[in-house]
Amino acid sequence: MPLTTTPVTDLRAAFSPVDGYLDAATLGLPPRASADALREALDAWQSGRADAAAYDAAVRRSRAAYARLVGVPVEHVAVGSQASSLVGVVAAGLPDGAEVVVVDGDFTSVVFPFLAHADRGVRVRHVPLDRLADEVRPGTDLVAFSLVQSRDGRVADADAVCAAAAAVGARTLCDTTQAAGWFPVDASRFDVTVCSAYKWLCGPRGAAFLTVRPDVAATLRPLHAGWYAGADVWASVYGPDMTLAPDARRFDVSPAWLCWVGLAPALELLAAVDPREVRAHDARLADTLRARLGLRPTGSAIVVLPDATGSLRARLAEHGVRAAGRGGGVRLAFHVWCSEADVERAAEALVAAHAL
Template identity: 55%
Template sequence: MTAPARTLPAPTGAPLSVADLAGQFARGTGYLAACTMGLPLAATLEAQQRDQEAWWTGRRSPVDYGAIVEESRAAWARSVGVPTSAVAIGSQTSVMVSVVAAAVPDGADVLCVDGDFSSMVFPFVAQAHRGVTVRSVPLAELAESVGERTAVVAWSAVQSATGEVADHAAVVAAAARHGSLTVCDLTQAAGVLPVDAATVDVTVCHAYKWLCSPRGAALATFSARALAELRPVQAGWYAGESVWSSCYGPEMHLASDARAFDVSPAWQAWAGALPALDAFSRLDVAEAWTHASGLGDELCRRLGIAEQGQAIVTWPDAEARDVAAMTAAGLTVSGRAGRARVAFHLWNDGDDVEAVVRALRT
């Protein structure tokens, strides 16, 4: 196993290719589970080590972490095509979605996707006591299922269990025709698939998968409509217009932009997230998708199944025999909803495809 480069190959702000970032990861790991948990960049590992040493020796303060969070916020804004003022930071996607769910009118209709990740569904289901109805349909029928009564359309850009990619433009257009608020989870997409948050009212993303950040760093974006209609029900000191003047109540002066939806950051997580978020903001993500989905299709051809055009390749494996065979061969894969699930990201190459095929044939 070769050691990855410890620093990024280009100065901050310069574009990065798949090859540039691939050199930032440990090689020969057999890791095919970015959809479960990403691997850290060498720069992230180094940043966390520096942070732990600074903490250990008493050279860290909340003000230091505040600066790191703001740089991370700006990097995410660049990645998804929105102004920095539209970005809020958090730690879990379900909490961010719950802000929307709490604002859904009594008796409203919410449209979700069959089998979508629970963090995109449960917050709305939890509003049943107010008469809120959650209706789910197959992903392919999502756009056509939006109707006059649909208050919110909520979906994942890429489905966790199957890797299917939503027809983003069609869903957004249908929601616009009916005046429905749109909520999209980018957790299984950002970092490998080009995404555009500017067309959605609310996006949420946990950065610990394809964005290769520590768990505990999550981000959301809010449109002008969302900022006007939603309430920051989880508001705390970090949501204040002046953070350090918002530590005590009862007077509340929240930020006038998306920072009003901030939650207090998990400091050490953001120290590691910043190098990754900056790097992915400079990555040619279209190239990343070509790389990852190309490996996925190569695996499909080798296994004799239909090409899926996805970075996450799945197939029926109800008894988890294929998952067990790949695990026994030293590969890290996952199984979800009765299917074997193999994910390709920047650190993967043709050798990983060959390793899967060899494990299954054995």
């Protein structure tokens, strides 16, 4: 938990809200500080003033802010570009014939990296979210799941999953991409977590994080090792010797610098807010919409309604509401820039659509 916190109302003022933008689960909006930092970086690049050391500082700031946000030491955090490549490091570390339990219908970045190892006998068992903990059994090597489901915003019972995995000696890999930023995340509970930062963390696409416990890190191969994974980054740009960082940095992927320039201000804003307040704000707006539609509250920032034909999403767009079509439904996601006016705009469109 952050040592000092900023009220959510103050955090909202750091953004330039877009009326009706309810699509944080697809692509977060940048705070003004992020957009300004990117413009300045582009101007510096164009004018020949780009500085690699300054880019590196943005990565360090982002790593430190993310560590605060998810409650782990900064030494446990590695940086990457996409969640799937970070999951792939864990998949490659599984023994031949390992069993992995995943959620049926989870986002494929959490699943495909394991399916890619079928040729060496890695078995992937797909189970319902509400039975995830129950399906962990002796012989299960890893439980891999999203803390919040991308399709519908359902939240996994992480306590039950961790307890079930510990009981049989299985490890846990939790994808927090649809959680970190609005849902309180304690990454120390899991052996490994991964997170893409372009959704609820409001950064550019192309930045992601891995957290790993030191005892687990010692069993994983740094598949993407390059100069940025070196113990001394700037002394690791030429061979022949390899001395990797002794902590999670050994799993670093050389960063796409401009992405991190934009991400650092966003993460520092979010890391200064009590995540419980962000959840309360986001979920309150989502549950207010559910109430307007006669639905029960769920405490999730994501609202999904059946929309096999896409007609609801089209009606929302006509009313100036940006939402996503996912898995036969329309998905609305409320974040810190949203207000009651956004709820009202969406409710009017949906109520009108149901009246037709």
